[in-house]
Amino acid sequence: MTLVVNQVMVFAPIAKIKTRLVLLASFLFIGSILFGCGQADSSRESVTLSGPTMGTSYHITLVAEAGESFGFDREELQKTVDDELEIINQVMSTYIEDSELMRFNRAPVDEWVELSEPLMHVLNISEDVSQRSEGAFDITVGPLVNLWGFGPEMRPEVVPSDDQLAEALALTGHDKLQLDVTRARRTAPIFVDLSAVGKGYGVDWVAKVLRERGFTNFMVEIGGEVKVSGVSPRGSPWRIAVEQPTALGGSARLALELDGKAVATSGDYRNYFEVDGVRYSHTIDPATGRPITHNLASVTVIADTAAHADAWATALNVLGPEKGLALANAEQLAVYMIVKDNDGFTDLRSVTFSQYAP
Ligand code: ADP
Ligand code: MG
Secondary structure, three states: HHHHHHHHHHHHHHHHHOOEEEEEEHHHHHHHHOOOOOOHHHOOOOEEEEEEEEEEEEEEEEEEOOOOOOOOHHHHHHHHHHHHHHHHHHOOOOOOOOOOOHHHHHHOOOOEEEEEHHHHHHHHHHHHHHHOOOOOOOOOOOOHHOOOOOOOOOOOOOOOHHHHHHHHHOOOHHHHEEEOOOOOHHHOOOOOOOOHHHHHHHHHHHHHHHOOOOOEEEEEOOEEEEEEEOOOOOOEEEEEEEOOOOOOOOOEEEEEEEEOOOEEEEEOOOOOEEEEEEEEEOEEEEOEEEOOOOEEEEEEEEEEEHHHHHHHHHHHHHHHHHHHHHHHHHHOOEEEEEEOOOOOEEEEEOOHHHHEEE
16 A cells, blocks of 8 residues: 555656646556555555756656665766756757857858757757648747747737738748758748757656666656656556646546657647637647647647657647648557547547557
8 A cells, every 4th residue: 555655646746737648646546456455566666856847847757676676876866867957958948048049049140050969959850840740840930939928028918910920920930940960050030949849858868868877667757748668666567648638637538558658748728828718829830820729629649759749749739630630640650639529529549549549
């Protein structure tokens, strides 16, 4: 029973933060009650780390090998993780005025700028998803994000005028960002914003650091984007829940069993504003410059990297259920969508997704 209490306490804060993927605390609880008696010796020692990052928070659970205990210095590891996340923020945050990305955003138009490996890496991932999604994913939507009041400028929640929209659209387009091997340039005064891929990239970064430190069993989560490796404290694959798409959240709609995979969810049921009964999402359709309006409540993507899962979740969220699912199947992506309809919600699954939740 101690195991049950520990696990519930360990995972409880995760359900409270602004996440859309929750660990299955309740499932662990029920599972342990039903099947757990006499299995206490199959549990593993685990250590959790957490802290603030990227305007949200991170949570890490590390799990020891069966019958072994951890010998590392927890405080030292926490400091390493915090330092590494600080490095990533200093590279790609648009909330830090002198971050590498913000300096790039201020560099003269047409001038090539040598960039660090992580910044080039995340820009390349973004460009790849942009091209494959025909521009639905676009890291240059910054001016539109700001205009609609979701960016660092935090404008009041008002609907912009057509003139303002046209002006911001003219400063948008991933084709105005050119990437060379170690350098990049803006061919117009665009503003690059990595909000839709940065948390995923941060998760991959921390996971890499943990692997280099010799950890094989872990879960890393930043703001709802998750990566898992090996086994959970129960000694079996990690179970990640896709949350019900309600503003309250918290309850599980679907359980995913994952190993060595990342999962991200994009949905507008948390981050939006309302004017005259119309809901404005923080996800912008780069084709129109306006927040998306279709009936897709959330889209969950499973991928090898959290950066890809994160970016694709946003891309498919822009495309909506029909186009999004068609593209997911064409690209062989593992995708789960929750769509609003008259009676509530219905689910859509890509072909590849079936292997994770038949
Ligand atoms: P979600 O989890 O809902 O996808 P993210 O935090 O991953 O949310 O991404 C949302 C952020 O991405 C927005 O706040 C905005 O800065 C940016 N964004 C909005 N629309 C797009 C888009 N079409 N392509 C890339 N980034 C976008
Ligand atoms: Mg995203």
